[in-house]
Amino acid sequence: MTRIAVGGFLHETNTFAPTKATYDDFVHGGGWPSMAHGADMLKVMRKINVGLAGFVEAAEANGWELIPTISCGASPSAHVTEDAFERIVKKMIDGIASAGPLDAVYLDLHGAMVTEHLDDGEGEILARARKVIGKDVPLVASLDLHANVTPEMVEHADALIAYRTYPHVDMADTGRASARHLALLLGTRQRFAKAFRQLPFLIPISWQCTNDQPTRGIYEKLAAMESDAVPTLSFAPGFPAADFEHCGPSVFAYGRTQADADAAADKLAALITGHEDDFDGRIYSPDDGVRHAMELAKTATRPIIIADTQDNPGAGGDSDTTGMLRALVRNNATRAATGVIYDPQSAKAAHAAGVGATVTLALGGKSGIPGDAPYKETFVVEQLSDGKFVAPGPYYGGRDMDMGPSACLRIGDVRVVVSSHKAQLADQAMYRYVGIEPTKQAVLVNKSSVHFRADFEPIAEKLLICAAPGAMPADTASLPWTKLRPGIRIKPNGPAFAPVNTSRSTG
Numbered sequence: 346m347t348r349i350a351v352g353g354f355l356h357e358t359n360t361f362a363p364t365k366a367t368y369d370d371f372v373h374g375g376g377w378p379s380m381a382h383g384a385d386m387l388k389v390m391r392k393i394n395v396g397l398a399g400f401v402e403a404a405e406a407n408g409w410e411l412i413p414t415i416s417c418g419a420s421p422s423a424h425v426t427e428d429a430f431e432r433i434v435k436k437m438i439d440g441i442a443s444a445g446p447l448d449a450v451y452l453d454l455h456g457a458m459v460t461e462h463l464d465d466g467e468g469e470i471l472a473r474a475r476k477v478i479g480k481d482v483p484l485v486a487s488l489d490l491h492a493n494v495t496p497e498m499v500e501h502a503d504a505l506i507a508y509r510t511y512p513h514v515d516m517a518d519t520g521r522a523s524a525r526h527l528a529l530l531l532g533t534r535q536r537f538a539k540a541f542r543q544l545p546f547l548i549p550i551s552w553q554c555t556n557d558q559p560t561r562g563i564y565e566k567l568a569a570m571e572s573d574a575v576p577t578l579s580f581a582p583g584f585p586a587a588d589f590e591h592c593g594p595s596v597f598a599y600g601r602t603q604a605d606a607d608a609a610a611d612k613l614a615a616l617i618t619g620h621e622d623d624f625d626g627r628i629y630s631p632d633d634g635v636r637h638a639m640e641l642a643k644t645a646t647r648p649i650i651i652a653d654t655q656d657n658p659g660a661g662g663d664s665d666t667t668g669m670l671r672a673l674v675r676n677n678a679t680r681a682a683t684g685v686i687y688d689p690q691s692a693k694a695a696h697a698a699g700v701g702a703t704v705t706l707a708l709g710g711k712s713g714i715p716g717d718a719p720y721k722e723t724f725v726v727e728q729l730s731d732g733k734f735v736a737p738g739p740y741y742g743g744r745d746m747d748m749g750p751s752a753c754l755r756i757g758d759v760r761v762v763v764s765s766h767k768a769q770l771a772d773q774a775m776y777r778y779v780g781i782e783p784t785k786q787a788v789l790v791n792k793s794s795v796h797f798r799a800d801f802e803p804i805a806e807k808l809l810i811c812a813a814p815g816a817m818p819a820d821t822a823s824l825p826w827t828k829l830r831p832g833i834r835i836k837p838n839g840p841a842f843a844p845v846n847t848s849r850s851t852g
């Protein structure tokens with residue numbers, strides 16, 4: 346019987362963000378399933394939109410025996426603590442080492458993890474896994490579309506396979522694709538040649554969305570380029586908020602021959618760099634965005650939906666900035682709702698006061714983002730929730746959510762979802778669980794950049810993007826980069842990064 350060790354460890358690290366990811370954050374999971382060990386993993390990883398769940402389903406259909414180690418993820422944030430990384434990776438690597446004879450290893454990784462002690466978290470995980478299995482056992486990993494892929498990751502894995510959608514509605518599909526590639530490796534005993542190309546400019550996440558051009562067309566062409574000669578080809582636009590040498594977009598190809606892999610990687614890289622001018626679009630100020638949305642809402646039959654893109658907890662924000670809420674109230678928005686503001690203290694105060702009560706709070710604004718502060722106002726508590734519900738939309742794909750004690754607070758005709766745990770507002774259920782019907786609102790402001798579009802585009806009249814203070818600048822050129830590759834353009838057609846000469850500053 347084919348025996349395969351499996352594990353998952355997911356984190357997207359914004360090195361400029363305010364809060365680190367601790368071991369407890371991985372135990373809870375944020376928007377991911379909570380940490381699972383050994384056989385429990387295979388109970389959790391069922392029929393949900395996660396890479397490991399798709400792999401498990403395909404592996405069982407193939408009749409493979411799985412040896413589970415550990416699976417966990419945490420909300421994107423600043424660095425993973427050394428303690429969290431070492432405890433989780435030890436469990437994963439010990440599990441692989443003690444699994445007995447193995448035919449392969451599959452890992453569900455993100456690809457943009459930076460820890461307190463390592464710039465390239467996944468490069469280190471794959472190196473340690475390779476060390477215990479030796480050079481002959483296939484090692485395959487699925488990656489997020491936001492992976493900042495490094496030469497070390499490519500070196501230690503037999504194949505890396507990235508998602509192709511943003512919103513990531515194909516996480517489980519990518520696990521299935523990994524199983525297909527692994528079946529090829531096991532069936533032929535052949536190793537594919539690898540080609541890896543890093544691209545010369547950072548791509549802001551708003552323009553990575555695969556519902557829009559140019560990214561949509563790039564992935565359609567990518568899929569058409571796969572063949573018997575090049576069975577697996579990936580484009581990872583990268584996560585442009587991790588300050589290290591290998592931050593940025595890349596392509597990676599696996600071919601029957603080196604020439605096959607090189608030709609596919611070069612062709613795909615040229616296709617993407619040829620679109621440099623097209624990774625661009627309109628970003629509104631909070632006031633301009635709210636006023637424009639209210640104007641559109643006068644004749645709209647469905648909600649105008651604003652992405653509060655810079656406080657996206659899916660990109661390292663704390664989901665607690667108040668700039669968009671202030672703009673809604675300041676402009677007297679009506680039938681407006683926003684969420685989710687992560688603020689356990691305010692949620693607790695609302696629960697203590699009870700439904701119908703009036704509470705004066707310093708809401709949100711606790712992460713210390715420059716230009717932001719707690720919003721001191723009086724709110725009506727409209728509804729309370731224990732925060733437990735299912736998110737059935739295509740992004741979370743039926744995952745059990747745990748937002749902790751939560752409330753709907755109202756100020757004027759603006760309703761605010763307040764929670765005690767952080768997760769990206771990417772499902773209509775994240776309004777409904779506190780009694781807000783999103784389809785009945787004129788204006789919705791979602792703390793998300795792109796993932797919300799999977800569940801909200803079908804109910805939206807129009808989508809707008811606003812830049813209120815937050816940890817994930819919409820303009821990648823505005824970040825204080827210090828460690829990028831010399832010469833990479835810090836946005837499409839932007840200036841090239843040049844390292845500051847630090848040798849002089851000490852003199």
Ligand SMILES: [Zn+2]
Pocket residue numbers: 357489490491513
């Ligand atoms: Zn992602």
